[in-house]
Amino acid sequence: MPGAAPVNPRVGVQGPRETYTAALAVLASLFFMWGFITVLNDILVPHLKVVFDLDYTQALLVQFVWFIAYFVMSIPSAKLLERAGYKWSIVIGLAIMAVGALGFIPASQFVSYGVFLAALFVLASGITLLQVAANPYVSVLGPPETSSSRLNLVQAMNSAGTMVAPLFGSLLILGRSSTGTAAHGAANVTLTEAQKLADAQSVQLPYVGIVVVLLLLAGVFAVIRLPDLGSDTRRVAREERGNHSLWKHRNLVFGIPAIFIYLIAEIGVGSLLISFITQPQIGAMTAEKAGTYLTLLWGGMMVGRFAGSFLMRFIKAETMLAGAAIGAFTLLMITIFGTGHISMWSLILVGLFHSIMFPTIFTLGIRGLGPLTEEGSGLLIMAIAGGALATGQGWLADHFGLQWSFLLPAACELYVLFYALWGCRPTAALPDEVISEPPVDAVTP
Template identity: 65%
Template sequence: MAGPIASFGSPAAGTATRDQSSYRPALSLLASLFFMWGFITVINNTLLPHLRSVFDLSYTQTTLIESVWFIAYFVASIPAAKLIARIGYQRALVVGLGIMALGTLGMVLASHQVSYAITLTALFVIASGITLLQVAANPYVAVVGPPETAPARLNLVQAFNSFGTTLAPLFGGYLILGRSASGNATAGATLSPAERLADAQSVQLPYLIVAAILVVLAVVIARFPLPAIGGGSEAAKRAAKAERGSLSLWRHRNLVFGVPAIFIYLIAEIGVSNLFINFVSQPEIGDLTHTQASHYLFLLWGGMMVGRFIGSYLMQGRSAETILAGAALAAFTVMLVATFGTGPLAMWALISVGLFHAVMFPTIFTLGIRGLGPLTEEGAGLLIMAIAGGSLVVVQGWAADRFGLQHSFLITAACELYVLFYALWGSRPGRKASARA
């Protein structure tokens, strides 16, 4: 990138704080990236029940689609960091958007071939491009202002990510589910071969639109004067590298427990969103078509957007740990209601979990890199790799096949308890780390 990302407490971070207004245009542009990768990620949630009908998949095979998406985070994170160091921050963003556009065109090819394998490959390519954007954008936002307001700042920018996730179900519901036989069929209906072929081809227009938007955004970013964060003289860079070599990430308890916190939280978030449409479509829950259910998925992601704005505001006067603990406890409670309740009560309980999930990723991320100093970049890379936890949603798919879809959400409830543990104890810096910070 154009110089290393500034670490909390470094002179570069202080400079950014004093001249914060110069970064506002860049943060606004980055907000558009957060919006786009949120939008594309949730298009998958609309796509999954559609593909389940087209390919006649089990829940395990359906959630494997999303598992492949999140495996890309694990595979691509380290290469992404090396690419950013080699070609620079701005060019890496352009490359990431180009990779995403290539993947979306792969989805058009998959619709022509009606191929499950090509679909998995195309989604892996899209996710690899998003990983490249994530590795740089999240720590950039975290260090561009005062360390004490980093959780509030990242929650605010992540709200634009949630804005994308909120609009995506409407887009996908209208252009994919609304134009397909599977989207308008009742639960358990069997499609004819001709209907499956037509449904497979219904994804072409949405993904062509997304590919065009990604190309336009890549051109805008390529021409935008993005400011460098960090940097300095070559001598300063060598000194920072030597200092990093004498320190250990494993002395920072907040990072050591933060990596599994991100990993486990993603299992919860992705499990809810992936199986949401199938859950609320059940006769004993909402008795809806998939198209109707996609409108309620809009409310789930809308709750995450609202929750991030609320969380950002609350963190101005309360500790991030307190807000995170309250959100985890509330999420655990509503997941138990969704698991053991029926009818509208269970449906609205599952919808409401988005409001409480909202603050979890950005807050865990900023608590995880707190006090790392020169190790901030390495710690951020590990936290982004932990997004691969979403790949284990296939375990919930297996549980849904074996024990029933509703009872599979006990896995989600267990994930909320780990987040509660992290907020109350795991996020505290260790004594040695505190002394160094």
């Protein structure tokens, strides 16, 4: 097939490193955008909690419907990816996200929590398709021995989006609402119907802006060409899959629950940080101001991913993962048993240690899967549904107190440590696949 076979660089064709770098740069915009949109949920949780007079469990349904989409839509997304290919799956995913973001207009007009949740599910379904396509694509876009470093690098762009989103949300949502500017997170404020309508509608401007950006990105991806697995490679891989079993690979079998459990910790910490900081005994500040500290949590993840991408060139990925798990567990213990700014800053610093966990678990989980890489990647992406169980931390907060609820993410860090020390060791490893070198114009319009 034209463009599928390796090209000899000595005949004037651009080398793979330069071509792959350009492809990674284009893909980085996707990681930035879905990180940005996902972390806006951390602003929506405290905002909608007051608008609709919810408890913590009900407010965290925002995260439940968001992450349950990964469970429901991962397999359909993988099927679509097989039929449409990486490029058009990305375009379709961006279009679905735009539809979901548009749903915030009727949700805010009718002041309906149910419509908000439905719109979030559609938005998350689009992101699921992007995740299924982009994560494994980046992992095989180059030498297998640097896949963890490469995925951590583009995930750092994801973290750049998560760092910017809280400032955006604090200014345009919390800063323009009664809920965001009331003292102590509006805990003792009762909104009138007019205030509820105004606060609900404060989400319209930022999400309409998101729709515009998503449609622009879809247009860009529709007209560019990206390196792809050659059709011959895919045909051979399909034939070989029948001769192997995913469940013989220990690193995948234990990696699926590792992703699932880690997401409970990441989403629980991010979703409840603003509510935690606004408490009088912790930070005693408004939700709008606390939202700026959320930027530091996700900024720590960005710094950690850039640093992790560099350090993993010299330190084994599993060693880095073990150290991160120990660091996060220690900080969560300080959060639980400390008080005031000590607890506040220890929780914020958890982001630094969470930074490398998802991309590192992901690449360790698909290591040695060979022709089974796509199926294994789909299962790992499906495991992102673990974020839905952050509602369990909401239940703990309602019944035992917000500070004690952080025992749940602390317990999750212990499983990540187990995975790093033993669970990630490959068994029945197969030869890794690498994308064939594309033609010189593979990433140009």
